[in-house]
Amino acid sequence: MTQGERVRELRKYLGLTLEKFGKSLGVGKTAISKIENQERNMTEQMALSICREFRVNYFWLTEGKGDIFTGAPQGVVDEIAEDYKLDEIDKKIIEKYLELSEDQRQTIKDYLKSIFT
DSSP states (O other): OOHHHHHHHHHHHHTOOHHHHHHHHTSOHHHHHHHHTTSSOOOHHHHHHHHHHHTBOHHHHHHOOSOSBOOSOHHHHHHHHHHHTOOHHHHHHHHHHHHSOHHHHHHHHHHHHHHHO
16 A cells, blocks of 8 residues: 555545645645646655654654554653653643544633633
8 A cells, every 4th residue: 555545545444535634734625636646756855744744653654563553651741750750640631632633632721711811
């Protein structure tokens, strides 16, 4: 399977149109279409953007190795925990927050804003 085919598989798995997928990455649907149809190579920057935006395994996207999605960014959470001396409860709060949908996170932020003002 080519990189373009993996991009198409990911997009369809996520249920996104070319337009919505591209918008999430800051590009138009034509750019995504050209990658999927192998009319244009996927740049390193695009691969990194896809991985960051959709929590995709970089090696799956670029080489077809491993699982399609990565888990919670455990390494980053552990790094933050060490830097800020967070305990296991703090880490679990961060991990669970990252698993929430955008709407769920917005609800929590709105609630916290109401407490702080």
